[in-house]
Amino acid sequence: MDTVVETQGLYKYFYNKKGHTVIKACDDISLSIPKGKTLGLVGESGCGKTTVGRILLRLIEPDSGTVFFNGHNLTEMNEKHIRPLRKNFQMIFQDSSSSFNPRMRAYDALKESVQLYSDLRAKELRDEIYHLMSRVNLHKEMLSHFLGSLSGGELKRLDIARVLSIHPAFIIADEPLSLLDMSIQSQIVNLLLEVQKEENTSLLFISHDLRIVRMLSHTVAVMYRGKIVELAPKSVITENPLHPYTKHLWNPKISDFYVQFFESGCVYKNSCRVLHRKGFPLICSEKQPELLEYEKGHYAACHFAQE
Amino acid sequence: MKRFYYEKERINIEGFHVPLSKRASVRDVVSVGFGLFVVFYLFVFFVISVTNTFIKDPMQVEISKMFLSPSFEHIFGTDFLGRDIFLRIVKGTEAFFIPGIISVTISTTFGLLFGIISAYYPRYFSKIIFYFLNIIDSIPRLIFILIIIVLFNPSIYLIMTFVGISSIPKVSSYIKSKVELLKKQQFIEACKELGLSQVNIIFKHIVWLSSKSVLIIQATLGMGESILIETSLSYLGIGVQEPIPSWGNMVSMGKDFFFQGKIWLSTIPALVILVTIMGLYLLGDGLNSIYSEKVSR
CATH class of the missing domain: 3.40.50.300 (P-loop containing nucleotide triphosphate hydrolases)
Structure with a gap:
């Protein structure tokens, strides 16, 4: 194509x-x-x-x-x-x-x-x-x-x-x-x-x-x-959907968290529900997730995309 | 009360193009109408005097008709040599019409050019142009002209060229601020994205569609100003010389007879000057008020 x-x-x-x-x-x-x-x-x-x-x-x-x-x-x-x-x-x-x-x-x-x-x-x-x-x-x-x-x-x-x-x-x-x-x-x-x-x-x-x-x-x-x-x-x-933000968009609920601008880590960490559920893992605030291919043609940038 | 209604209307439709009938207040219409009347008679006078279609030669001396006061035969009366003052006023337009247009053309053309250049290339040209123009602006105009006359004894055309050059700064600063405001607008970006050339954008969208009002206003004001300068020079005796009429030297010649009770000799040309310049200024002012998008609150 x-x-x-x-x-x-x-x-x-x-x-x-x-x-x-x-x-x-x-x-x-x-x-x-x-x-x-x-x-x-x-x-x-x-x-x-x-x-x-x-x-x-x-x-x-x-x-x-x-x-x-x-x-x-x-x-x-x-x-x-x-x-x-x-x-x-x-x-x-x-x-x-x-x-x-x-x-x-x-x-x-x-x-x-x-x-x-x-x-x-x-x-x-x-x-x-x-x-x-x-x-x-x-x-x-x-x-x-x-x-x-x-x-x-x-x-x-x-x-x-x-x-x-x-x-x-x-x-x-x-x-x-x-x-x-x-x-x-x-x-x-x-x-x-x-x-x-x-x-x-x-x-x-x-x-x-x-x-x-x-x-x-x-x-x-x-x-x-x-x-x-x-x-x-x-x-x-x-x-x-793999990324928590996409899930949130598809099924929006009012987020309690104030969204800020970060220098490091995942951009979505402040509003992320997965992060909460996981008990604030360090990887989310330290390393920026890359856009990886999880299925054919389906890319997501989240450390816990597959879960 | 009516005025307020229009002002209110303007606030509601901020930034939008509104038909003239809704934007203009009665005052604006009256001043523009008066100004257009002035422009009309100036033009007619000029055409008559250039084509030389007078009923009677304005230069012809008739000693038997000296100092006739205004009547049906001579509506503005006659002067100390029996010449018809009205015809001399008509003839007098020749003295400033073409020079005035030259001065206005110079000031608007170069003002537009410098304004656009300095708005589009602020880093390189703006400062140079505006330092240069500020120098011109800082010299008192009439004194400057008098010095030039004393030194070079130039013709009226050259003097009016100087007048035109000295009004470039004003025009270009208006144009510059207008273009600076416009070029940030999204529709200019949309034009660029559509594929219009830069020249097309500048001359069609910025100059023709959006800033022609500024130019018209500056042109009318400039014309008024150059008439004023020509008449003052003639009054001082350095412009047009006596047998050839000019509004300025008519006032100057007539003033000697003012206290003899023959007041029309100088008063009528002076009134014509007053009415004409007032008309042109009101035209500029009225157009400014109609075209400006400023919202007064």
């Missing part, structure tokens, strides 16, 4: 003014997304999901590590060489309300993206835009509105329409369903599935909504504090 996107050992730390590490947004992230497949990236808010997506698009520079897109090493290319490739990877932004110039009209925004990579003119262009609008279930009247006056959900759908207008080979969907109500959520999910089927698009689906991640993804990666703690095919990870 062809791999569309592959990352190796991505690191991205954010520092404060004194130079202390404040957030480890990416801590040794290695992912690969095959053609036509979906990788779901799950985790609590602030764990670095969006940062991973933005590094894949080279919107921010990683501290170290490489990103391959169809064999091109994006981390070594400069912006001038990446720009022709940008047609192939697009992002549905988390905050759609600020991802459009509020002084543009909806029609101009779509026109800009459609005309960027095609030579459609006049009537064909208008038909294409109407088609896009109907795909994301927006009314034609919206096209004459200023983007600043549209609601969050409408902008989200317009953002999706903008991405679809380019026909990318790889879409990063950064919480595409937040701000949308139930019926539109299902429409968008169906739309994404349809696009994936038609155009064989690869998807990185970033979300904290497990229900939808389970519906869309072929593989699921669970992130915690900038680290991937478990990576497995969807059916495996839903039926037999």
